[in-house]
Structure formats: structure tokens, C-alpha cells
Amino acid sequence: xxxxLVVLVLVGVLAMFVYALTREPTLASPLVGKPAxxxxxxxxxxxxxxxxxxxxxxxVVLNFWASWCLAxxxxxxxxxxxxxxxxxxxxxxxxAVNDEExxxxxxxxxYGKTYHLGSDDDGSxxxxxxxxxxxxxxxxxxxxRILSRHIGPLSGADLxxxxxxxxxxxAGDASGDPAAVQPLRIExx
Amino acid sequence: xRRRRIAGVVTLAAGIVxxxxxxxxxxxxxxxxxxxxxxxPAPVQLTPEQEELAAEIESMLxxxxxxxxxxxxxxxxxAEDMSRxxxxxxxxxxxxxxxxxxxxxxxxxxxxxxxxxxxxxxxVWVLPFALVLGGAAGIVLVxxxxxxxxxxxxxxxxxxxxxNYMQKLERELEETR
Numbered sequence: 001x002x003x004x005l006v007v008l009v010l011v012g013v014l015a016m017f018v019y020a021l022t023r024e025p026t027l028a029s030p031l032v033g034k035p036a037x038x039x040x041x042x043x044x045x046x047x048x049x050x051x052x053x054x055x056x057x058x059x060v061v062l063n064f065w066a067s068w069c070l071a072x073x074x075x076x077x078x079x080x081x082x083x084x085x086x087x088x089x090x091x092x093x094x095x096a097v098n099d100e101e102x103x104x105x106x107x108x109x110x111y112g113k114t115y116h117l118g119s120d121d122d123g124s125x126x127x128x129x130x131x132x133x134x135x136x137x138x139x140x141x142x143x144x145r146i147l148s149r150h151i152g153p154l155s156g157a158d159l160x161x162x163x164x165x166x167x168x169x170x171a172g173d174a175s176g177d178p179a180a181v182q183p184l185r186i187e188x189x
Numbered sequence: 190x191r192r193r194r195i196a197g198v199v200t201l202a203a204g205i206v207x208x209x210x211x212x213x214x215x216x217x218x219x220x221x222x223x224x225x226x227x228x229x230p231a232p233v234q235l236t237p238e239q240e241e242l243a244a245e246i247e248s249m250l251x252x253x254x255x256x257x258x259x260x261x262x263x264x265x266x267x268a269e270d271m272s273r274x275x276x277x278x279x280x281x282x283x284x285x286x287x288x289x290x291x292x293x294x295x296x297x298x299x300x301x302x303x304x305x306x307x308x309x310x311x312x313v314w315v316l317p318f319a320l321v322l323g324g325a326a327g328i329v330l331v332x333x334x335x336x337x338x339x340x341x342x343x344x345x346x347x348x349x350x351x352x353n354y355m356q357k358l359e360r361e362l363e364e365t366r
Contacts (some may be wrong), residue, residue, distance in 0.1 A: 030297045098266050123270030130295030131267075132253050 029130060029138075029149040033171060036062070036140045037128035041095055041118030044105055050093070050116050052140075059166035060091045060140040061159075064126065067096065067103035069134045075153035076111035082159045083115040090163055092116065097126045097134060137162075141169050148172035233276040243279045246288050247272055251302050259302055 031037075040051035052060070063079055065072040083092040092115035096104045099119060108117055120126055129138060137150045139162045147165055150158060165172040235243060247261035252268040260268045260275070271292070278288045292300045 028297075030294055034294075122273065123266065124274060126267070127270050127274045128295065130253075130292075130297075 029146070031130060031138075031146050032148060034146060035144050036060075036138065036146050037125075039095075039120075039125045039128065041093075041120060041125065043116060043118045044096075044101070044108060045117065050118060052093075052144075055091045055093075056144065057142055058089070058091045059142055059163075060093060060138075061162070061166075062129075062138040062140060063092070063094045063154075064097055064120075064129070064131055064134050064136045065094055065107075066099045066134045067107035068099070071153040072107075072135045073111075075135055075155075076107075076113065078154050078156050078159055080111060080113050080115070081156070082163065086163055087115065090166060094118070095120050095125055097123065097131065139166055139172065141166060143169070233273065233280050235276060235280060239279045242285060243272075243276050246275050246279070246285055249285075249289065249302055250275075250292055251300050253296060253300060 036052060038052050040049050042049045052062075061079070061082065063075075065076075079092060079094070082090075086092075094113065094115065094117040096107075096117070096119045101119070104117075104119065107113075129136075132151075135153055137154055139147045139149070141147045147169070148162060148171060150162065154162075162172060244261060248259050250260045250271065252258045252260050252263035252265055252271070254265055254267045255263045258265075258268075260271045275288055278291065283291075289301065
């Protein structure tokens with residue numbers, strides 16, 4: 001009996017260490033329920049910038065993307081269609097991270113994007129939002145709080161569900177597919 | 190930078206192995222050129238004491254897009270962005286705890302390389318040492334017990350079955366001579 005107890009304790013300790021060593025980031029963001037970090041981004045379409053504060057009182061779909069990200073191509077048209085259907089009652093913002101202006105502009109033209117698209121030149125917005133990769137989308141309520149985060153490409157159904165939550169002002173569950181996220185580029189600077 | 194030399198070798202090796210596949214998957218190589226150095230913000234200037242603090246915090250935080258690498262050892266874009274933020278916050282006079290909490294509030298406890306020394310988390314720090322000490326004490330106890338044991342009894346007189354066997358053996362040896 002004593003031996004069994006010792007073995008059980010050892011197995012438990014070992015399991016804790018294996019868990020600690022292999023734990024991965026989860027879908028849930030600690031930022032959900034908290035005020036969305038403020039930012040200002042230079043816009044690609046105009047020689048000006050847009051800040052989150054300018055959209056106060058409007059629900060926001062904040063999408064992080066990059067021209068080099070395959071999964072971002074999958075959701076590009078979904079977001080544009082969502083904007084055309086729900087804007088300007090719901091603001092759509094796209095922030096390109098770790099990207100260059102040329103390829104980013106080409107991406108915008110290719111998918112006919114018309115909502116607010118800008119860049120995070122120094123990566124500070126990505127860090128403020130605890131980004132792991134792209135695409136990631138945050139849904140910000142009228143009161144400026146983050147209601148949910150979606151990891152990976154959005155489907156039309158995902159977007160509609162999230163927009164309904166935004167309209168109702170209720171927090172949604174974490175959703176998405178972490179495997180579909182491309183980590184922010186890991187090459188040397 | 191010298192401090193990132195080892196991580197650089199690892200990243201370079203990974204890049205050599207994974208580079209062609211990534212390039213094919215994510216677009217043409219021309220699309221993947223990193224931003225020009227002049228496009229990046231100027232580095233934050235710190236005093237030697239602040240540099241030391243920034244280095245300590247960078248070593249404490251995990252690079253979220255790398256496997257088991259700290260912000261200090263990683264050369265990823267993400268780690269560079271995090272490092273810049275850490276340096277900005279140090280320059281603003283924020284404390285180590287404040288900066289750690291800033292990152293935990295965004296990424297969760299996952300972002301901290303070493304668990305915090307508080308509450309139940311103390312067990313993670315104490316348990317390995319307790320196990321090693323307990324194991325050593327166990328070995329000493331077992332060794333003492335073995336040492337204290339009485340020596341095995343000397344072999345007794347041969348039993349009847351053994352002597353029968355010996356007699357049979359001797360008879361067979363006689364016959365072969």
C-alpha cells in the first residue's frame with residue numbers, strides 16, 4: 001500500500017512537469033473582458049492615421065493580418081463582405097503586422113478591401129494585444145471592452161455569430177483553430 | 190549582438206531546414222524581406238543600470254513564437270518587438286513586477302519562463318529539491334539497513350540428497366577410469 005502511494009505521488013509529480021513543459025498558449029485571451037488597449041495606426045489608403053479612440057461607442061472588429069499569411073487569404077473576402085454588410089454600424093479595422101507596405105498594398109488590391117487598413121510598424125500593437133500570430137481577430141464592444149478573440153481564419157458563420165454578440169454586448173467564448181495561425185515571423189531581424 | 194549568438198545559430202539551422210518549405214507556403218521570397226533597418230524605430234537608450242534590468246526582464250519572459258526561448262535569447266521579430274516594449278517601459282521607470290504583469294495580462298502566465306514564487310506555485314520550486322533530498326535519505330537508510338544485516342550463515346553439512354548425488358558421481362567416475 002505504501003509503495004503504491006509513493007508510485008502514485010511520483011507519477012503525479014512527473015505528470016505535472018510534463019504538463020508544465022508541454023503547455024501551449026490557449027484560445028482564451030486574458031484581455032477578454034478588459035478595455036481594449038489604445039492604439040493609433042497609419043492608414044494605407046490615406047496619408048493619415050486612425051486611432052481606436054476615434055471609434056468610441058462603435059463595436060469594432062479588429063483583425064490582425066499579414067500579406068505573407070496564407071490563412072489571412074482565406075478570410076480576406078469574409079471580412080470584406082462583413083464590412084459591406086454591417087459597416088459602418090460595426091467598424092472593421094485591419095492591422096498588418098511584420099509586413100512591408102508594397103506586399104500589404106498588393107494584398108489589399110487583390111482582395112478589394114475597402115475598410116480601414118493600416119500597419120503596426122514597430123510591432124507595439126501586436127505586443128499590446130498579446131498576439132501569437134496571424135490571423136487573430138478581436139471583437140470590441142461599444143463600451144470599449146474586448147468581448148472575444150478568434151484565432152485563425154474567420155468563416156462567414158464565425159463572423160456573423162461574433163457580430164451578433166457585439167450587437168448584444170455579450171462576451172463570446174474563445175474560438176478558432178490555433179493550428180491555423182501562422183506565428184509572427186521568426187526569422188532574424 | 191553577442192548575447193544572441195547561440196540563438197542565432199539555432200535559428201539559422203532551423204531556417205536552413207524549414208526555409209524552402211516556408212517560402213513555398215507563404216509567398217514569394219520577395220514578399221518576406223524584413224523591414225529595412227531605417228523603417229524601425231530608433232533603439233531606446235538606457236543607463237547601464239536600466240540595461241541590466243531590461244536584460245533581467247528579457248531573460249524572464251518567453252518568446253511566444255519560439256519553443257522554450259526567452260525574449261533575450263530569441264532573434265525573432267516578436268522577441269525584438271517585446272524587447273523594445275520592455276526597454277520603453279524600463280526607460281519610463283516601470284518596475285520589474287509591473288513589466289512582468291503587463292505581459293502576463295496580455296499572454297497569461299504562459300509568457301513567464303520561471304513560475305512565480307507564491308502560493309501553491311511554491312511547490313514547483315520546492316518539490317524537486319525535496320524529491321532529491323528524500324531520495325538521498327532513502328538511499329542512505331537502505332544502505333545502513335543492508336550494512337546492519339547479519340552475514341549469511343555458513344554452509345551446513347551436505348544433505349542426504351547431496352551425498353547421494355556425490356556417491357553416484359564418484360561411481361560414474363570410477364567406471365570411466
